[in-house]
Every structure is written in C-alpha cells, then in structure tokens.
Amino acid sequence: MSHIWSMIAKRLALGLLTLFIVSLLIFGATELLPGDFAEEFLGQAATPETVAAIRRELGLDLPMHTRYIEWLTGVLQGDFGNSLSNRRPVIELISTRLGNTLFLALYAAAIAVPLSLMLGILAALFRNSFFDRFSNASALTSISFPEFFVAYILIFWLAGRGGMFPSMASFRGDPSMAEMLYRTFLPALTLTLVVTAHMMRMTRAAIINLLASPYIEMARLKGMKPMRVIVKHALPNALAPIINVIALNLAYLITGVVVVEVVFVFPGLGQLMVDSVAARDMPVVQAVALIFAAAYVLLNLTADVLATLSNPRLVHRR
Amino acid sequence: MGFLTGLFWFVAVIAACMAAGWLFRTIAIAVTPKGVKKELRTAPLTASFGMMVIIIYIIVAVFAPLIAPFPERMVVGPEYMPWDETHLLGTDNLGRDMLSRLIFGARNTVGIAFATTALAFLIGSILGLLAATVGGWLDQALSRMVDVLMAIPALIFSLLLLTIFGTSVITLIIVIAVIDSTRVFRLARSVALNIVVMDYIEAAKLRGEGLWRLITREILPNAMAPLVAEFGLRFCFVFLAISALSFLGLGLQPPMADWGSMVKENATLIAFGDITPLLPAVAIALLTVSVNFVVDWQLHRASGLKE
Numbered sequence: 361m362s363h364i365w366s367m368i369a370k371r372l373a374l375g376l377l378t379l380f381i382v383s384l385l386i387f388g389a390t391e392l393l394p395g396d397f398a399e400e401f402l403g404q405a406a407t408p409e410t411v412a413a414i415r416r417e418l419g420l421d422l423p424m425h426t427r428y429i430e431w432l433t434g435v436l437q438g439d440f441g442n443s444l445s446n447r448r449p450v451i452e453l454i455s456t457r458l459g460n461t462l463f464l465a466l467y468a469a470a471i472a473v474p475l476s477l478m479l480g481i482l483a484a485l486f487r488n489s490f491f492d493r494f495s496n497a498s499a500l501t502s503i504s505f506p507e508f509f510v511a512y513i514l515i516f517w518l519a520g521r522g523g524m525f526p527s528m529a530s531f532r533g534d535p536s537m538a539e540m541l542y543r544t545f546l547p548a549l550t551l552t553l554v555v556t557a558h559m560m561r562m563t564r565a566a567i568i569n570l571l572a573s574p575y576i577e578m579a580r581l582k583g584m585k586p587m588r589v590i591v592k593h594a595l596p597n598a599l600a601p602i603i604n605v606i607a608l609n610l611a612y613l614i615t616g617v618v619v620v621e622v623v624f625v626f627p628g629l630g631q632l633m634v635d636s637v638a639a640r641d642m643p644v645v646q647a648v649a650l651i652f653a654a655a656y657v658l659l660n661l662t663a664d665v666l667a668t669l670s671n672p673r674l675v676h677r678r
Numbered sequence: 679m680g681f682l683t684g685l686f687w688f689v690a691v692i693a694a695c696m697a698a699g700w701l702f703r704t705i706a707i708a709v710t711p712k713g714v715k716k717e718l719r720t721a722p723l724t725a726s727f728g729m730m731v732i733i734i735y736i737i738v739a740v741f742a743p744l745i746a747p748f749p750e751r752m753v754v755g756p757e758y759m760p761w762d763e764t765h766l767l768g769t770d771n772l773g774r775d776m777l778s779r780l781i782f783g784a785r786n787t788v789g790i791a792f793a794t795t796a797l798a799f800l801i802g803s804i805l806g807l808l809a810a811t812v813g814g815w816l817d818q819a820l821s822r823m824v825d826v827l828m829a830i831p832a833l834i835f836s837l838l839l840l841t842i843f844g845t846s847v848i849t850l851i852i853v854i855a856v857i858d859s860t861r862v863f864r865l866a867r868s869v870a871l872n873i874v875v876m877d878y879i880e881a882a883k884l885r886g887e888g889l890w891r892l893i894t895r896e897i898l899p900n901a902m903a904p905l906v907a908e909f910g911l912r913f914c915f916v917f918l919a920i921s922a923l924s925f926l927g928l929g930l931q932p933p934m935a936d937w938g939s940m941v942k943e944n945a946t947l948i949a950f951g952d953i954t955p956l957l958p959a960v961a962i963a964l965l966t967v968s969v970n971f972v973v974d975w976q977l978h979r980a981s982g983l984k985e
Contacts, residue, residue: 386830500970656829656834
C-alpha cells in the first residue's frame with residue numbers, strides 16, 4: 361500500500377511544480393511586451409506622471425524577480441493587489457464571483473456526468489442500433505457548435521416569448537437554493553450539452569473495447585443479462601479512461617464557462633475576466649487566469665490519481 | 679403539434695442536405711478527371727455534402743463584393759428592420775444590411791481562421807519535425823516548453839495574452855497561432871518519432887543528406903496524411919476559438935463584419951423570438967460540421983487503406 365502513497369505524493373509534487381511554472385508564465389507574460397505595460401495601458405493618456413503612478417502601482421520600477429516574489433507571497437496570502445480600473449482589492453472582486461462560477465460548474469457537472477455515463481452505457485449496450493447511430497451523429501454535431509450558438513438556441517426555445525426559464529441568470533435579492541437552481545438552469549443546461557457528447561462517446565468506446573475480452577465472453581456464456589455484463593464486469597475495468605475523460609471535460613467546462621457566463625450575464629469569474637481584458641486591467645486578469653489554470657492543473661492531477669486508484673493491479677502490487 | 683412540425687422540418691432539412699450531397703457527388707464525378715473520380719466515388723453522402731458546403735463558402739468568400747447587395751459597412755436603413763425584398767435578411771443594430779454582412783463575414787472570419795491555422799501549422803510542424811529528427815536536448819527543451827504552455831487552458835491563455843498585447847487582427851492571429859501550434863507540435867513530433875527510426879532514414883543519413891532535406895524529402899511526405907487530417911480539425915478549433923473571442927468582443931473589431939460579433943451585436947432580438955441573429959452562428963456551425971464530415975471520411979479512408 362505504501363508505494364501507492366509515494367506515487368500519489370510524486371504526482372502532487374509534479375502538479376505543484378507545474379503550478380509554480382504556470383504562475384511564473386502568467387506573471388512574466390507582461391515582460392513580453394516590447395515597451396512597458398504602463399505606457400501601453402494608458403495609450404493616448406500617457407503623461408510622465410500617470411505612467412510613473414501606474415508603474416509604482418504595478419511595481420514596474422523594481423526588478424522582475426523581486427516583483428514576482430512579492431506577487432507570489434501576496435497571492436499565497438490571498439492578496440492579489442489592486443484593480444487598475446476601480447482601485448478595489450482584486451480579492452474583493454473575485455471572492456463572490458468564484459463561488460458563483462463554482463456553483464454553475466458543479467451544477468452542470470452534476471447533470472452532465474451521470475447523464476453521459478448512462479447514455480454511454482446504453483449506447484454500448486445497443487451498439488449499432490438506431491439509438492447508437494443517432495447519439496454518435498449528434499455528438500459529432502454538438503462538438504462542432506460554438507457554445508454561444510447552443511446557448512442562444514436554448515434561450516430561443518425555452519426563454520423567448522412566454523418562456524419557462526429566465527434568459528438572464530442574476531443572483532439579485534439573495535435567492536433560495538431552489539430559486540438559484542431555477543435561475544441558472546439554462547446556463548447549466550448549455551454547459552451540459554456542450555460536454556455530454558464527448559464524455560458519452562468516450563464511455564461507449566471504453567466499454568466496447570473491453571467487450572471483446574475473454575472474461576466478458578465467459579460472463580455471457582454463463583447466461584448473464586447483457587446489462588449486468590456491462591455494469592458489473594466491463595464498467596469497473598473501463599473506469600480509468602472514463603475518469604480521464606470526465607476530468608478532461610470538467611477542465612473544458614472551465615473555458616466553456618467564460619462564453620456561457622457572458623451570454624447569460626451571469627456574475628461569475630469568466631464575465632469578470634472578459635471585462636478586465638477589454639479594460640486591460642492586468643492584476644485582475646492575472647488573478648483570474650491563475651485561478652482557472654490552477655483549477656485545470658488540479659483537475660488533471662485528480663484524474664491521474666483516481667485513475668491509478670481505480671486499477672487494482674497498481675493498488676495491490678506485490 | 680409544435681413538436682411534430684419541428685420534427686417534420688428537421689427530417690426535411692436532413693433529407694434536403696443528403697439530396698444536395700448526392701447531387702454534388704454525381705456532378706463532381708462527371709466533371710473531374712479520372713484519378714479524382716475514383717476517390718470521389720468512395721465519399722459517403724455526409725462527406726460530399728461537406729465538400730459542397732466548403733466549396734460554396736470559398737466561392738462566397740472570394741467573390742464577396744460581387745455577391746453582396748450592399749457594401750460591408752454602409753448604413754442602409756433604420757435599425758432592426760424585418761426581412762423584406764430589398765433587405766432579404768433585414769438590417770442589424772446599426773441599420774446595416776444583414777445579408778451583405780453575412781457574406782463579407784465569410785471572407786473575414788474564414789480567411790483569418792485559415793491564415794491562423796496555416797501559421798500554427800508552419801510553426802508547430804517545423805518545430806515538431808525538428809525536435810523528432812534532432813532529438814536530444816532540443817527535443818527535451820521544446821517538449822517541456824509545450825507541456826507548460828498546454829497546462830493553461832487555451833481560451834484563458836489567449837485572453838491573458840490579448841490583455842497584454844491589445845486587440846488587433848495581427849495580434850489575434852499570432853496569439854491563437856502560437857497557442858494552437860503547441861497542439862500541432864505534439865502531433866507532428868509523435869508522428870515523426872515513428873518515422874525517424876525507419877531504415878530508409880538511416881540510409882538517407884548515410885548518403886549524407888542534410889537536416890533540411892531529410893525533413894522535407896524523407897519525413898514530411900510520410901507524415902503528411904495525419905497532418906492533413908489534423909489541419910482540418912485544427913481549423914475547426916481555431917475557427918471556433920476566433921468566433922468565441924469575437925463574440926466576447928475581443929476578436930475581430932468593428933466595423934469589420936464578423937460572424938461571432940454579429941451574433942453578439944444583435945442578440946437582443948433573440949429574446950423577441952427573431953432568429954436572424956442566429957444565422958451567423960448557423961454559418962459557423964455549418965462550416966465546422968462540414969469540415970468534420972470531410973475529415974472523418976479522409977481519416978476513415980486513410981485507415982481503410984491499411985487493411
């Protein structure tokens with residue numbers, strides 16, 4: 361059992377290293393600019409005084425490594441500096457929005473993961489039937505659709521004239537849990553539709569891959585029902601690839617959430633990031649990018665560890 | 679009742695698309711030279727429909743000024759006019775002709791997506807092939823760099839870079855191309871790794887062929903099939919990424935006609951039950967689906983030949 365812990369510890373260390381390099385990249389990207397960010401940010405309005413003020417604000421007058429260390433220690437203590445456009449601490453802007461975005465992503469995941477697993481198992485069970493072909497074709501189609509297209513189709517259908525759901529997801533007036541679920545149903549459904557197709561296809565492929573194995577043949581010859589063969593015998597062995605695909609798609613949710621939040625005017629991190637990019641508000645963009653990147657790295661790491669744990673050969677190695 | 683009519687239209691549209699694909703294939707087989715003819719016969723209906731759509735898009739993009747009834751940026755009437763004879767699809771939020779902007783959008787959006795994909799391929803495949811051929815520290819350095827770049831989600835990374843460099847068409851193309859070239863690098867390198875161990879590469883090296891010749895004459899021709907298929911898929915991703923950025927207001931800047939921003943600009947109409955703003959999104963989706971169909975066929979053919 362001990363080697364599995366050392367393996368997980370190694371993965372964690374590698375993940376931390378990646379995170380460190382990513383933070384270096386996100387912070388150091390400003391250095392790529394030929395001139396200096398303060399002048400570029402102010403553009404026409406650049407006077408020597410304002411440029412000097414911005415440079416002091418961002419600490420551009422200090423050497424890069426000092427600035428990075430200061431920034432990183434700040435970030436580790438939850439201090440992301442101040443926003444350039446409204447002078448408020450970045451952490452204030454982020455904290456409630458992070459909760460909202462997480463709520464939306466978890467909501468979508470809670471629908472998408474069970475749904476795609478179920479559809480994938482059914483497609484494997486009825487492979488080559490009409491249901492299977494139809495789900496394959498719709499998966500290919502849905503991968504080709506831009507997220508905002510899916511979102512607007514849903515608005516058109518379900519929120520238009522006399523629609524059932526609100527087309528804007530606001531959290532105004534401290535709503536109850538049920539009310540929140542109702543108001544954010546359309547964004548969550550959009551995200552679900554975007555990721556379900558891929559997850560379902562991979563689940564189906566992972567299970568079908570195993571169906572040719574001798575032990576499945578054996579189970580079948582014993583007279584087991586097809587559903588039981590798949591759920592009891594094939595699924596446990598297909599878990600590793602399925603977990604990987606789920607993590608990959610949850611990571612994809614992170615980027616999908618940006619566009620969907622803008623469509624539904626949802627007060628989340630993605631919306632904040634888009635606004636800040638337009639205003640070139642560097643501290644906010646850096647902070648949000650770091651959070652998204654960290655979530656992405658952590659998801660991949662979790663998938664890695666879970667996939668290892670789901671393999672009995674690795675867990676009980678002698 | 680509403681569901682049944684919806685279903686009827688759905689089936690009717692699919693049937694019409696298949697019929698168009700069949701017609702296109704028949705005509706294409708009749709007019710093309712012999713070698714192409716044989717390959718076209720193997721195309722399924724989905725792929726021939728895809729090819730037809732791609733050709734139509736190319737024609738529209740090239741001849742946009744001739745086809746469009748109004749100039750790209752001219753205000754021709756009041757805002758949000760409904761569909762009528764002069765303005766077939768009505769007007770947009772500033773009173774510009776929707777159909778004309780849709781047609782010019784083909785030129786801008788598709789053209790820029792194509793240029794970006796081409797650039798991404800140029801960077802990614804040259805570095806990938808180089809890394810696989812030279813190996814050693816160069817391979818290590820490039821691969822680790824790509825690993826780090828890929829640890830940040832693509833959209834987030836491009837947003838970060840656009841904050842730093844500002845939003846213009848040139849920066850957009852370069853930023854997306856660099857980010858996507860990491861994915862091309864991965865593929866080109868892994869394909870080339872299988873080729874460099876072949877005997878004929880050894881023979882070419884012994885003959886004294888230089889690095890450039892080795893890559894372009896020996897490795898590239900054998901790595902072409904997967905790279906071409908990847909080009910199609912990559913184009914879809916780049917196209918969707920640029921559309922998403924334009925939709926967010928950070929891609930192609932107004933008054934340039936662009937499908938992503940056209941959806942955003944006219945989105946208010948959707949809540950009133952008008953589908954006009956969705957047409958640019960349909961145009962995006964139709965092209966990506968078509969490219970995917972053709973790539974699917976090509977991949978199937980490439981794998982089928984080996985059997």
